[in-house]
Amino acid sequence: MLDREDAYVSMKKKIAYYISDYGFGHATRSSGIINGLLNKIDGVEITICNSFAMPFLQQNFNDSRVKFRLIPTDIGYFLKGNFIEPDLERLNLEYDRYMEEWNERVSQEATFLQGEGVELVLSDIVAFPFEAAKKIRIPSVGVSNFTWYTAYEGLIEEEKLSQMKEAYDSMTGFFTLAGACEPDWNTLYTKSFGFLSREINTCEVDRIRKLLNPLGEKKLVYFGLGMKIDHDGLDEFEFWKDPATTFIVSSNTVIDRENVYRIPSDYTDTHHFIAAADLAITKAGWGTVGEAVIGNTPLLIINRQSIKEDRNTIAHLKEKNLCQTIEWEELAQVKSFASMMKEMKYSEIHYQNDLFEIVKELKKLVG
Numbered sequence: 030m031l032d033r034e035d036a037y038v039s040m041k042k043k044i045a046y047y048i049s050d051y052g053f054g055h056a057t058r059s060s061g062i063i064n065g066l067l068n069k070i071d072g073v074e075i076t077i078c079n080s081f082a083m084p085f086l087q088q089n090f091n092d093s094r095v096k097f098r099l100i101p102t103d104i105g106y107f108l109k110g111n112f113i114e115p116d117l118e119r120l121n122l123e124y125d126r127y128m129e130e131w132n133e134r135v136s137q138e139a140t141f142l143q144g145e146g147v148e149l150v151l152s153d154i155v156a157f158p159f160e161a162a163k164k165i166r167i168p169s170v171g172v173s174n175f176t177w178y179t180a181y182e183g184l185i186e187e188e189k190l191s192q193m194k195e196a197y198d199s200m201t202g203f204f205t206l207a208g209a210c211e212p213d214w215n216t217l218y219t220k221s222f223g224f225l226s227r228e229i230n231t232c233e234v235d236r237i238r239k240l241l242n243p244l245g246e247k248k249l250v251y252f253g254l255g256m257k258i259d260h261d262g263l264d265e266f267e268f269w270k271d272p273a274t275t276f277i278v279s280s281n282t283v284i285d286r287e288n289v290y291r292i293p294s295d296y297t298d299t300h301h302f303i304a305a306a307d308l309a310i311t312k313a314g315w316g317t318v319g320e321a322v323i324g325n326t327p328l329l330i331i332n333r334q335s336i337k338e339d340r341n342t343i344a345h346l347k348e349k350n351l352c353q354t355i356e357w358e359e360l361a362q363v364k365s366f367a368s369m370m371k372e373m374k375y376s377e378i379h380y381q382n383d384l385f386e387i388v389k390e391l392k393k394l395v396g
Contacts, residue, residue, distance in 0.1 A: 042072050042395045045142060047152040048079040051105025054316025055153045056082035060089045061227040065388030067094060070395055078102065088297045102155040103177060114335050115184060124185055131192055139164045149395060156196040163199040174206040174315045175338045204387055208345035225384040226323035227300050237305040241275050241290055250366055251277045251306035253317055271365045277302050308370055313339035323382045327375040328352035331360060350376040
């Protein structure tokens with residue numbers, strides 16, 4: 030007969046959650062899903078595997094059921110100084126280095142997963158854990174609007190991508206998010222979802238609006254380029270001078286003006302600032318886009334057609350009448366967003382947060 034401690038151990042449901050190291054978007058949407066799993070599944074224990082966004086993730090979870098494993102996951106993109114165009118030479122160089130260690134990474138992860146007794150691998154959308162999970166015969170599920178295989182098509186030679194393609198073919202299941210345009214992966218099942226966001230607290234949104242616009246006479250504009258973008262020269266743009274607008278920027282954006290509010294670095298629930306804004310200006314990063322759509326905030330997307338993921342997201346948003354686009358050079362000349370906001374025709378449909386549907390499906394797998 031098991032004693033109480035042994036019984037508790039046997040009831041644990043262990044998940045390893047791998048999160049891309051490229052920016053914070055993967056981390057924010059994954060943290061929403063992780064919170065949902067913690068709230069809905071008894072006895073769950075989740076190990077988060079990441080490096081770049083680890084401080085953010087550690088701030089988000091003060092829970093004994095969550096463990097943190099500092100491990101480089103993937104390389105993402107490398108961009109030229111203006112952030113618009115990919116740096117193909119550096120991307121190919123770093124990719125070659127990354128793939129040289131591929132077999133070692135897979136072997137290392139298989140050993141880790143087996144040693145920890147992990148029962149399910151979730152990944153957004155790191156490739157090598159799928160191959161490791163297959164190696165020790167445990168299920169794995171990808172959750173994303175893209176894969177790095179499709180993201181790198183046209184940027185890296187197809188022959189070099191074969192090993193990564195094989196890894197994604199090792200997924201047991203794939204939960205695709207809004208705007209995904211993926212091949213038919215060799216999975217047992219694929220489920221499609223729309224947009225998701227961390228849960229929005231309307232009281233916190235109201236607090237932010239009163240803090241930044243107490244008299245209600247200004248427009249609130251969220252301006253976010255992401256945490257891996259070079260902001261050199263950004264402070265020279267004309268629109269910062271608009272006294273009728275209060276701008277909300279991330280903690281890493283160095284713009285020193287009276288009408289610019291930098292989100293404190295220790296404030297992790299940035300989606301509340303997006304929901305509080307009258308307009309969100311951003312690149313087509315899916316995490317920010319999803320939180321704007323669920324927060325019902327109109328989107329002005331900086332057009333970046335050289336990135337396939339961005340093209341797919343923008344096409345999906347335009348089809349649903351959820352954004353307008355602007356070129357980087359045009360943005361630099363804008364003096365005020367007030368007139369632009371009046372002309373924007375934004376869908377009045379309030380989209381449901383598919384976070385809860387994703388958690389429900391994952392609970393079935395774990396349960």
